[in-house]
Amino acid sequence: MDILAAVSGNIATIGYGIAAIxxxxxxxxxxxxxxxxxxxxxxxxxLLRANMFIGAALVEALGLIGLVAGFLFK
Amino acid sequence: xxxLVQAAALPAVLPAVxxxxxxGPDWPTLDDFFPPDFIGGGGLLPLNRVxxxxxxxxxxxxxxxILGARSLKVVPTRASGIFEYCVNFVKxxxxxxxxxxEAGRRYLPLIATIFFTVLALNITGxxxxxxxxxxxxxxxxxxxxxxxxxxxxxxxxxxxxAGHYFKAALFPAGAPKxxxxxxxxxxxxxxxxxxxxxxxxxxxANMISGHFLLAAFYVMTEYLLLHAxxxxxxxxxxxxxxxxxxTAFEIFVAALQAYIFALLTSVYISLALEEH
Numbered sequence: 001m002d003i004l005a006a007v008s009g010n011i012a013t014i015g016y017g018i019a020a021i022x023x024x025x026x027x028x029x030x031x032x033x034x035x036x037x038x039x040x041x042x043x044x045x046x047l048l049r050a051n052m053f054i055g056a057a058l059v060e061a062l063g064l065i066g067l068v069a070g071f072l073f074k
Numbered sequence: 075x076x077x078l079v080q081a082a083a084l085p086a087v088l089p090a091v092x093x094x095x096x097x098g099p100d101w102p103t104l105d106d107f108f109p110p111d112f113i114g115g116g117g118l119l120p121l122n123r124v125x126x127x128x129x130x131x132x133x134x135x136x137x138x139x140i141l142g143a144r145s146l147k148v149v150p151t152r153a154s155g156i157f158e159y160c161v162n163f164v165k166x167x168x169x170x171x172x173x174x175x176e177a178g179r180r181y182l183p184l185i186a187t188i189f190f191t192v193l194a195l196n197i198t199g200x201x202x203x204x205x206x207x208x209x210x211x212x213x214x215x216x217x218x219x220x221x222x223x224x225x226x227x228x229x230x231x232x233x234x235x236a237g238h239y240f241k242a243a244l245f246p247a248g249a250p251k252x253x254x255x256x257x258x259x260x261x262x263x264x265x266x267x268x269x270x271x272x273x274x275x276x277x278x279a280n281m282i283s284g285h286f287l288l289a290a291f292y293v294m295t296e297y298l299l300l301h302a303x304x305x306x307x308x309x310x311x312x313x314x315x316x317x318x319x320x321t322a323f324e325i326f327v328a329a330l331q332a333y334i335f336a337l338l339t340s341v342y343i344s345l346a347l348e349e350h
Contacts, residue, residue, distance in 0.1 A: 046167070046171060047171065050167070050168075050171050050172065050337065053330075053333065053334055053337055054334075054337060054338065054341055056334075057276060057334045057337075057338060058272070060276065061272040061275060061276050064275055064276055064279035064280065064283075065275055065279070067279050067282070067283055068275060068278070068279050068282075071104060
C-alpha cells in the first residue's frame with residue numbers, strides 16, 4: 001500500500017496537546033462556577049477564591065504530568 | 075541568539091550553535107537546567123549556574139527580609155509598607171483563611187518561609203542575566219514538598235497521637251469493614267504519596283514550561299531578525315511583543331505558584347488537624 005501521508009519526529013510531542021484537553025475543561029468549569037457563586041454571594045468571595053485555587057492546582061497537576069511525561073518517555 | 079538566552083545557556087548550546095547556525099533557531103532544551111559545574115565538578119559539593127542563581131536569590135531574599143523586619147514602625151515607610159503587605163497577605167489570605175486564627179498563628183512561620191522561598195526562586199526565571207529558575211530542577215521543589223509532607227504528618231500526630239491520626243487517615247470512619255480493602259490503599263497513596271509528588275511536579279513543570287516559553291520567543295525573535303528572509307523580519311515584532319507579554323505572564327505564574335504551594339501546605343496541615 002502506498003503511503004499517503006507521513007509524519008517525521010516523535011509522537012510524544014503531541015502528547016501534551018492531548019493531556020491539556022481534560023485539565024483545560026476542568027479549569028474552565030472551576031473558574032466559571034466560582035464566578036457564578038461569587039456573583040450570588042459576594043461576601044464569601046475570599047473562601048471561594050481559595051477553594052478555586054486549591055481545585056485548580058489539583059486539576060493543573062494532571063496537565064503538567066503530561067508535560068513531564070513527554071520528556072521522560074522519549 | 076539573543077544576549078539574554080546566550081547568558082542563560084551559553085555553555086550548553088555553544089557547540090550546537092557553532093555547528094548548525096543556518097539550520098534554524100536554537101530551541102531551548104532541558105540542558106539549560108543542567109549546565110556544567112564550574113566548581114567541584116564530580117566532587118561532593120559541585121556548583122553549577124543554576125545552583126549559583128539559587129544561592130544569590132536566597133541571599134537577596136534573606137537580606138530583604140532582615141531589612142524589612144528591622145524597619146518595622148507604627149507609621150511604615152514605603153519600602154517597609156511593601157514588606158508588611160506581603161507578610162500580611164500570607165497571614166490573612168493563606169494562614170488565617172485556611173487554618174483559622176489560632177492554628178494560623180502557629181504555622182505562619184512555616185507557611186511564610188515556603189511562600190517567600192518559592193517566590194524568590196521562581197522570580198529568577200524572568201530576571202535578566204539569571205534567566206533560569208532553580209525550581210526547574212527537581213531537587214528544590216522536592217525538598218520543599220518533603221518539608222510540607224513532614225509538617226502535615228507531624229501536625230496530625232501532635233493533634234491526635236500517632237495511632238489515632240494514621241487510623242483516621244487510612245481507615246475513614248463510617249465505611250463498611252469490607253470496603254477498607256480498597257479504601258485503605260487508595261487513601262494511603264493519595265494522602266502520603268501523591269501529595270508530595272504533585273507538589274513537586276506542579277512547581278517543577280511550571281518553571282520548566284515557563285522557561286521554554288520565554289526562551290523560545292527570545293530565540294525566535296533573534297532568528298527572525300538576523301537570520302531569516304527579509305519578508306519575515308516584520309514577524310519579529312510580533313514575536314518580541316510575545317516576549318514582553320509572556321514575561322508579564324511568568325511574573326504572575328511565579329507569584330501564583332508560590333501562593334498555591336503555601337496554600338496547599340496549609341490545606342494539608344488543616345486536614346491533618348481536623349482528622350477524627
